[in-house]
Amino acid sequence: ENIVQSVAASEVSSVGDAYSWREVSILLADLRGFAAIAESYPARVVLDCLNRCFAKLTEVIVQHYGTIDKFMGDAIMVVFPGDQAAAHDHARRAILCAVQMQIAMDELRERHKADNVPEMFLGIGVNTGKVMTGLIGSDLYRAHTVIGEEVNLASRIEAFSLRGQVLISQSTYELVKDFAECGAPVQVYMKGKAESVYIRE
Numbered sequence: 504e505n506i507v508q509s510v511a512a513s514e515v516s517s518v519g520d521a522y523s524w525r526e527v528s529i530l531l532a533d534l535r536g537f538a539a540i541a542e543s544y545p546a547r548v549v550l551d552c553l554n555r556c557f558a559k560l561t562e563v564i565v566q567h568y569g570t571i572d573k574f575m576g577d578a579i580m581v582v583f584p585g586d587q588a589a590a591h592d593h594a595r596r597a598i599l600c601a602v603q604m605q606i607a608m609d610e611l612r613e614r615h616k617a618d619n620v621p622e623m624f625l626g627i628g629v630n631t632g633k634v635m636t637g638l639i640g641s642d643l644y645r646a647h648t649v650i651g652e653e654v655n656l657a658s659r660i661e662a663f664s665l666r667g668q669v670l671i672s673q674s675t676y677e678l679v680k681d682f683a684e685c686g687a688p689v690q691v692y693m694k695g696k697a698e699s700v701y702i703r704e
Contacts, residue, residue: 522638529631556623604625628657632652670704
């Protein structure tokens with residue numbers, strides 16, 4: 504809660520300036536296999552599965568002081584703001600959260616088996632960088648969100664993840680390489696990027 508309050512305070516710290524740039528870690532998680540359930544099962548079963556998954560994943564996110572930016576159908580976007588007292592702590596929290604989200608999905612799959620619901624898996628991408636954070640919208644509706652190229656990169660990294668994987672960008676890796684066990688770098692080309700980028704599991 505204190506982290507969320509500090510983000511909000513920084514965004515409206517001066518009159519007429521409702522946005523700011525700050526370093527964050529962005530986690531994108533997408534449910535693999537949900538589309539098959541949505542097409543083949545009654546609406547109640549579909550919504551129960553989705554709510555069950557999101558409820559469990561939200562618990563994990565809150566435990567690591569992540570802020571849910573938005574739900575996008577069967578995907579979640581989470582922001583880990585930096586804590587002024589612990590430089591780059593957000594990258595470690597994002598990685599811990601991602602791994603524990605995968606563990607939580609392992610447990611949910613066991614329950615889904617008991618309910619005769621097809622298996623669902625989670626693909627996760629994490630990126631770290633500077634984003635613009637602030638209020639987006641109008642007088643009718645507005646919400647705090649983050650925007651920028653680093654958000655787009657996190658989404659594209661997530662799209663490469665296979666079920667059960669956590670993939671991270673090079674910028675995230677530089678902040679967690681002494682903390683997390685990671686695989687060898689893989690060079691990939693992404694839409695909107697003139698040069699290749701490196702990602703790791």
